[in-house]
Amino acid sequence: xxxxxxxxxxxxxxxxxxxxxxxxxxxxxxxxxxxxxxxxxxxxxxxxxxxxxxxxxxxxxxxxxxxxxxxxxxxxxxxxxxxxxxxxxxxxxxxxxxxxxxxxxxxxxxxxxxxxxxxxxxxxxxxxxxxxxxxxxxxxxxxxxxxxxxxxxxxxxxxxxxxxxxxxxxxxxxxxxxxxxxxxxxxxxxxxxxxxxxxxxxxxxxxxxxxxxxxxxxxxxxxxxxxxxxxxxxxxxxxxxxxxxxxxxxxxxxxxxxxxxxxxxxxxxxxxxxxxxxxxxxxxxxxxxxxxxxxxxxxxxxxxxxxxxxxxxxxxxxxxxxxxxxxxxxxxxxxxxxxxxxxxxxxxxxxxxxxxxxxxxxxxxxxxxxxxxxxxxxxxxxxxxxxxxxxxxxxxxxxxxxxxxxxxxxxxxxxxxxxxxxxxxxxxxxxxxxxxxxxxxxxxxxxxxxxxxxxxxxxxxxxxxxxxxxxxxxxxxxxxxxxxxxxxxxxxxxx
RNA sequence: GUCUCCUUCGUCUAGGGGUUAGGACAACGGGUUUUCAUCCCGUCAACACAGGUUCGAUUCCUGUAGGAGAUGCCA
Numbered sequence: 001x002x003x004x005x006x007x008x009x010x011x012x013x014x015x016x017x018x019x020x021x022x023x024x025x026x027x028x029x030x031x032x033x034x035x036x037x038x039x040x041x042x043x044x045x046x047x048x049x050x051x052x053x054x055x056x057x058x059x060x061x062x063x064x065x066x067x068x069x070x071x072x073x074x075x076x077x078x079x080x081x082x083x084x085x086x087x088x089x090x091x092x093x094x095x096x097x098x099x100x101x102x103x104x105x106x107x108x109x110x111x112x113x114x115x116x117x118x119x120x121x122x123x124x125x126x127x128x129x130x131x132x133x134x135x136x137x138x139x140x141x142x143x144x145x146x147x148x149x150x151x152x153x154x155x156x157x158x159x160x161x162x163x164x165x166x167x168x169x170x171x172x173x174x175x176x177x178x179x180x181x182x183x184x185x186x187x188x189x190x191x192x193x194x195x196x197x198x199x200x201x202x203x204x205x206x207x208x209x210x211x212x213x214x215x216x217x218x219x220x221x222x223x224x225x226x227x228x229x230x231x232x233x234x235x236x237x238x239x240x241x242x243x244x245x246x247x248x249x250x251x252x253x254x255x256x257x258x259x260x261x262x263x264x265x266x267x268x269x270x271x272x273x274x275x276x277x278x279x280x281x282x283x284x285x286x287x288x289x290x291x292x293x294x295x296x297x298x299x300x301x302x303x304x305x306x307x308x309x310x311x312x313x314x315x316x317x318x319x320x321x322x323x324x325x326x327x328x329x330x331x332x333x334x335x336x337x338x339x340x341x342x343x344x345x346x347x348x349x350x351x352x353x354x355x356x357x358x359x360x361x362x363x364x365x366x367x368x369x370x371x372x373x374x375x376x377x378x379x380x381x382x383x384x385x386x387x388x389x390x391x392x393x394x395x396x397x398x399x400x401x402x403x404x405x406x407x408x409x410x411x412x413x414x415x416x417x418x419x420x421x422x423x424x425x426x427x428x429x430x431x432x433x434x435x436x437x438x439x440x441x442x443x444x445x446x447x448x449x450x451x452x453x454x455x456x457x458x459x460x461x462x463x464x465x466x467x468x469x470x471x472x473x474x475x476x477x478x479x480x481x482x483x484x485x486x487x488x489x490x491x492x493x494x495x
Numbered sequence: 496g497u498c499u500c501c502u503u504c505g506u507c508u509a510g511g512g513g514u515u516a517g518g519a520c521a522a523c524g525g526g527u528u529u530u531c532a533u534c535c536c537g538u539c540a541a542c543a544c545a546g547g548u549u550c551g552a553u554u555c556c557u558g559u560a561g562g563a564g565a566u567g568c569c570a
Binding site: 011012013015045047048050051109111113116120123124126127128129130131155173176178179182183184187188190191192193195197198199202217218219220221222223243245246248250252253254280283284285287289290291292293310311312313314315316317319320321322323324326330371372373374375383432435445446447448449450451453454455460461462463464465466467 | 496498499502505506507508509510518519521528529530531532533534562563564565566567568569570
């Protein structure tokens with residue numbers, strides 16, 4: 001018999017922004033499908049009408065697009081087993097929930113949320129096992145009629161066997177066995193608003209969409225037996241389960257906002273490259289061998305495999321992500337980087353939209369200087385902003401080297417001003433001996449000499465190489481900036 | 496409380512009955528350099544614990560501890 005085509009899905013619920021955990025699951029499913037010549041399906045699980053938002057849905061689409069992940073079947077692109085949005089499939093769920101009632105695998109429950117709330121409180125107080133007390137499991141026809149007459153809208157609950165075990169297997173975790181009495185007692189399948197719960201919709205859709213493997217986070221492990229019971233009740237064969245290790249924060253708890261940014265939108269805004277995120281995220285819970293850690297999306301689409309998955313949860317390391325980001329920024333060509341940087345420069349008001357020819361010229365030459373100084377794309381304004389705008393103020397503390405005073409600094413500044421033509425005309429290699437000679441003559445350290453110049457021209461002690469920067473700035477602008485500082489110092493000296 | 500899963504440097508991991516337990520990030524130190532950054536070199540640093548099995552356990556088994564997850568008309 002031929003092996004059936006691999007079909008996997010990412011099934012997020014649009015109730016919030018896409019975050020690291022979700023994206024990791026999406027990526028692994030996508031890579032697994034590609035590596036096995038299978039199909040990657042996107043399904044929208046929008047059965048929670050309270051928390052649903054259009055914004056979340058937009059965010060989902062734009063995030064996947066940004067990462068370069070394309071789905072073979074799903075919303076927008078369609079497919080043979082649609083619709084791929086659960087809110088458009090409610091009839092199906094109702095029909096199958098009813099079938100379960102008819103076959104004796106499920107029952108109507110008329111318990112109100114209030115009663116359940118009370119029950120939970122009581123259980124907490126008495127430290128008893130939590131869970132539904134199966135109050136409606138064996139209602140007499142008269143009792144049931146009474147509830148109906150009272151106009152209570154029922155939910156449908158699954159009858160979990162009272163005795164015995166449910167056995168199942170997870171690709172990663174191996175064979176497992178659970179006492180039926182330990183499974184959440186009679187979970188709700190169909191809510192009173194007529195929408196299915198996750199469990200029902202998920203199982204039905206996976207079945208009809210012919211999903212072969214379920215790759216999802218380990219937080220779902222406890223619901224495997226419940227799903228297996230559902231498959232049994234329907235008389236269907238469950239797919240292969242493979243539960244991915246969870247992504248944790250630095251404190252070992254499930255990764256969340258309090259650990260820092262987790263939404264892809266935030267990472268994107270800060271100036272992370274999709275290549276870096278994709279590469280790093282793929283290495284949480286998965287590895288290729290003992291040393292390789294750079295992977296493109298295309299490579300992962302070939303190399304990914306379940307066998308190399310790790311069981312233990314992994315802590316999300318922002319520092320390592322930053323390192324990857326820097327690496328990928330440096331791999332960009334100057335032209336690519338310029339393109340990526342434009343939005344940040346425009347937003348900071350560093351350049352006009354569109355750029356003037358002068359700005360474009362400066363920018364072209366400035367990018368190579370900036371490239372190895374960027375951790376995030378958003379760093380760009382502070383790295384090269386001085387090339388476009390003169391510093392607004394100076395910190396005299398920074399301007400005057402530790403061992404020198406105002407008078408001496410002023411003197412040196414005048415030397416700088418006199419050397420401007422040489423800064424512009426001589427190549428960087430040619431000017432260096434000239435500068436050294438000058439410093440010897442003046443009895444000042446080259447570092448100090450140039451630091452004064454640096455602060456005067458850029459407004460800060462940290463900048464790209466100062467000689468190159470002056471060349472970009474031009475004689476006139478450099479002269480202006482140095483003169484301004486000279487005047488400031490003069491004022492202070494005469495005071 | 497109950498159930499379930501997990502456990503190699505601070506972090507991500509490789510490995511696997513006999514290894515100097517390997518790599519990367521971070522940290523620290525050094526070098527290159529006009530600052531910063533980049534780059535290069537180096538240092539620190541781990542098999543949770545206890546029993547077993549074995550000639551030999553970090554590796555296999557059992558237990559303990561610790562951590563995490565689940566216990567919703569959320570997914």
